[in-house]
Amino acid sequence: MGKTLAEKVWDAHVVRRAEGAPDLLYIDLHLVHEVTSPQAFEGLRLAGRQVRRPDLTLATEDHNTPTLDIDKPIADLTSRTQIDTLRRNCEDFGIRLHPLGDTEQGIVHVVGPQLGLTQPGMTVVCGDSHTSTHGAFGALAFGIGTSEVEHVLATQTLPLRPFKTMAINVEGKLRPGTTSKDIILAVIAKIGTGGGQGYVLEYRGEAIRSLSMEARMTICNMSIEAGARAGMIAPDETTFEYVQGRPHAPKGKEWDAALEYWKSLRTDDDAEFDTEVTIDAEELEPYVTWGTNPGQGLPLSSAVPDPASFAGEAERAAAERALEYMDLRPGTPLREITVDTVFIGSCTNGRIEDLRAAAEIVKGRRKADDVRVLVVPGSDRVRLQAESEGLDKIFTEFGAEWRFAGCSMCLGMNPDQLSPGERSASTSNRNFEGRQGKGGRTHLVSPLVAAATGVRGTLSSPADLDPTPLPSRDHEH
Amino acid sequence: MDKFIRHTGVGVPLRYSNVDTDQIIPAVYLKRVSRTGFEDALFSAWRHDESFVLNHPSYRSGSVLVAGPDFGTGSSREHAVWALKDYGFKAVLSARFADIFRGNSGKQGLLTGELDQDDIERIWQVLEDAPGTEVTVDLEQREVRCAEIVAPMQVDDYTRWRLMEGLDDIGLTMRHIDEIADFEASRPSHKPRTLA
Ligand code: SF4
Numbered sequence: 295m296g297k298t299l300a301e302k303v304w305d306a307h308v309v310r311r312a313e314g315a316p317d318l319l320y321i322d323l324h325l326v327h328e329v330t331s332p333q334a335f336e337g338l339r340l341a342g343r344q345v346r347r348p349d350l351t352l353a354t355e356d357h358n359t360p361t362l363d364i365d366k367p368i369a370d371l372t373s374r375t376q377i378d379t380l381r382r383n384c385e386d387f388g389i390r391l392h393p394l395g396d397t398e399q400g401i402v403h404v405v406g407p408q409l410g411l412t413q414p415g416m417t418v419v420c421g422d423s424h425t426s427t428h429g430a431f432g433a434l435a436f437g438i439g440t441s442e443v444e445h446v447l448a449t450q451t452l453p454l455r456p457f458k459t460m461a462i463n464v465e466g467k468l469r470p471g472t473t474s475k476d477i478i479l480a481v482i483a484k485i486g487t488g489g490g491q492g493y494v495l496e497y498r499g500e501a502i503r504s505l506s507m508e509a510r511m512t513i514c515n516m517s518i519e520a521g522a523r524a525g526m527i528a529p530d531e532t533t534f535e536y537v538q539g540r541p542h543a544p545k546g547k548e549w550d551a552a553l554e555y556w557k558s559l560r561t562d563d564d565a566e567f568d569t570e571v572t573i574d575a576e577e578l579e580p581y582v583t584w585g586t587n588p589g590q591g592l593p594l595s596s597a598v599p600d601p602a603s604f605a606g607e608a609e610r611a612a613a614e615r616a617l618e619y620m621d622l623r624p625g626t627p628l629r630e631i632t633v634d635t636v637f638i639g640s641c642t643n644g645r646i647e648d649l650r651a652a653a654e655i656v657k658g659r660r661k662a663d664d665v666r667v668l669v670v671p672g673s674d675r676v677r678l679q680a681e682s683e684g685l686d687k688i689f690t691e692f693g694a695e696w697r698f699a700g701c702s703m704c705l706g707m708n709p710d711q712l713s714p715g716e717r718s719a720s721t722s723n724r725n726f727e728g729r730q731g732k733g734g735r736t737h738l739v740s741p742l743v744a745a746a747t748g749v750r751g752t753l754s755s756p757a758d759l760d761p762t763p764l765p766s767r768d769h770e771h
Numbered sequence: 772m773d774k775f776i777r778h779t780g781v782g783v784p785l786r787y788s789n790v791d792t793d794q795i796i797p798a799v800y801l802k803r804v805s806r807t808g809f810e811d812a813l814f815s816a817w818r819h820d821e822s823f824v825l826n827h828p829s830y831r832s833g834s835v836l837v838a839g840p841d842f843g844t845g846s847s848r849e850h851a852v853w854a855l856k857d858y859g860f861k862a863v864l865s866a867r868f869a870d871i872f873r874g875n876s877g878k879q880g881l882l883t884g885e886l887d888q889d890d891i892e893r894i895w896q897v898l899e900d901a902p903g904t905e906v907t908v909d910l911e912q913r914e915v916r917c918a919e920i921v922a923p924m925q926v927d928d929y930t931r932w933r934l935m936e937g938l939d940d941i942g943l944t945m946r947h948i949d950e951i952a953d954f955e956a957s958r959p960s961h962k963p964r965t966l967a
């Protein structure tokens with residue numbers, strides 16, 4: 295029987311296989327950030343261990359970093375301590391670090407692919423659950439805990455048990471106004487936040503094939519929200535084109551060798567998945583979440599659900615709790631929900647294409663009066679690229695705040711937070727209670743919905759907007 | 772790492788499903804750089820609520836958490852495990868755990884035992900009817916005992932062995948360092964490096 299993509303990548307990295315023990319898997323790339331690494335380095339020091347392969351390790355500062363006044367010392371003392379600790383650890387152990395203010399600084403999952411360090415067929419880990427992002431390249435990429443970070447630092451391997459495999463077939467074509475974010479929100483709504491547990495998801499089908507690399511990353515990024523460890527997409531021409539020419543892409547003969555190998559990285563026709571799920575892209579509408587987990591999502595045209603309509607008691611109770619926290623009443627059309635803040639950014643939707651898509655919508659418009667709009671590029675390179683295209687101007691003329699790169703309001707570890715009771719439309723990946731600030735309420739949306747929501751002040755899609763008040767982009771003033 | 776054979780302690784009924792790691796320990800606490808002292812952070816948002824189970828005097832000294840399904844979902848933060856351990860929990864019982872959380876727990880010697888939801892509900896009932904009741908988590912026998920209830924508990928063989936032996940993962944892997952070096956010698960040269 296043939297193998298799935300995930301099995302191929304797995305098998306190519308087994309250092310040691312023994313009866314009854316997990317496989318020992320080799321790790322090609324280890325990404326490090328300030329939050330989940332200090333205790334791992336502390337562990338190394340306590341045990342007198344070294345970093346085995348600093349040349350397969352890369353660190354960046356992202357979770358704690360401010361997005362304003364980045365040239366000043368970080369005001370929050372604990373944040374500053376974490377950053378300082380990372381800097382000292384990288385220095386002591388010889389690890390390459392892109393600190394705040396460096397052109398290559400940014401969210402770890404934006405930086406890896408952008409540098410060409412993420413390539414097909416690799417194993418990629420990071421002490422961060424959204425490492426699944428890198429699976430968009432046909433890499434086996436997953437988040438690990440701090441003990442595992444220490445383990446990888448010390449040995450460049452991880453003991454792991456094989457995952458089960460699930461095919462997510464997304465057939466048909468996306469309609470205008472819908473994006474890869476809507477695909478993944480629909481997938482999670484369908485299989486649930488625990489539906490992917492124990493699985494590596496492989497996204498397949500026409501709709502996936504036609505997505506850009508960045509859109510594919512958005513999908514793989516949120517695999518973890520379906521409970522899966524990893525999500526993967528088989529590499530194809532789109533992937534190869536994206537990688538080629540990047541700073542760390544193979545060159546010359548190496549490129550040819552790599553390409554030949556990468557082309558073998560697809561699920562064999564006679565391979566079997568443990569589970570298959572099919573979604574019709576043509577039927578998708580823009581999705582938004584109404585509750586406090588990413589599986590509690592619905593098409594924007596629907597209304598807040600009635601908890602009584604849920605089948606299981608646990609689901610009912612969860613929905614009730616969610617509605618109470620979100621301060622929503624059953625039957626309210628989602629389009630009538632007013633937000634205080636729009637956040638465009640994160641490792642899910644903070645890439646250049648996301649910013650372009652949002653800018654396209656807000657261009658020539660003014661934001662709704664009472665809405666705060668925060669645009670935070672996923673990396674400093676994304677910021678520079680956006681500025682060279684004039685996107686920053688479009689956003690600021692719209693009334694949005696244009697910031698420096700980082701995780702920002704995705705998790706509110708820096709000063710970018712919701713106040714208690716505030717409601718956001720956010721392009722990030724988690725709508726958990728308090729995720730974006732204590733008492734904050736989050737609706738997960740695509741960049742298009744975020745932008746349109748910024749215009750109207752209520753959850754909206756671009757289709758809800760009046761025609762642009764200004765001439766189209768050919769007649770720029 | 773201490774060996775875990777069996778443990779008896781006060782059971783705490785946590786009747787929530789989908790307890791994600793943001794609830795176990797909110798992100799603001801992740802700024803610390805130490806490995807201990809996270810007990811105050813555990814369930815910190817909920818602990819402001821007087822009716823929260825850990826605020827009940829009979830449960831305060833609890834060491835066995837009995838939770839709803841899908842415990843530990845969300846972020847990979849290992850701080851969730853440290854917070855539970857620092858508070859004094861030795862074991863968490865649930866019908867289903869998030870993978871990363873379970874992996875993190877095993878490494879830190881916090882036992883995550885899977886029970887049937889029916890058994891969880893029966894234990895909840897006992898713990899609520901008689902707050903302060905002790906629960907015995909027997910890793911050797913793979914069972915949980917509470918009052919009259921004897922419930923089978925699922926833990927995979929490897930984790931069980933490691934916990935019972937108190938073995939540290941890195942030390943185990945270091946035994947195979949030659950195999951790692953052999954593997955490295957045959958890695959394709961087109962794989963990227965971060966340093967020149
Ligand atoms: S942007 Fe959000 S999800 Fe992504 S790495 Fe940062 S905190 Fe995690």
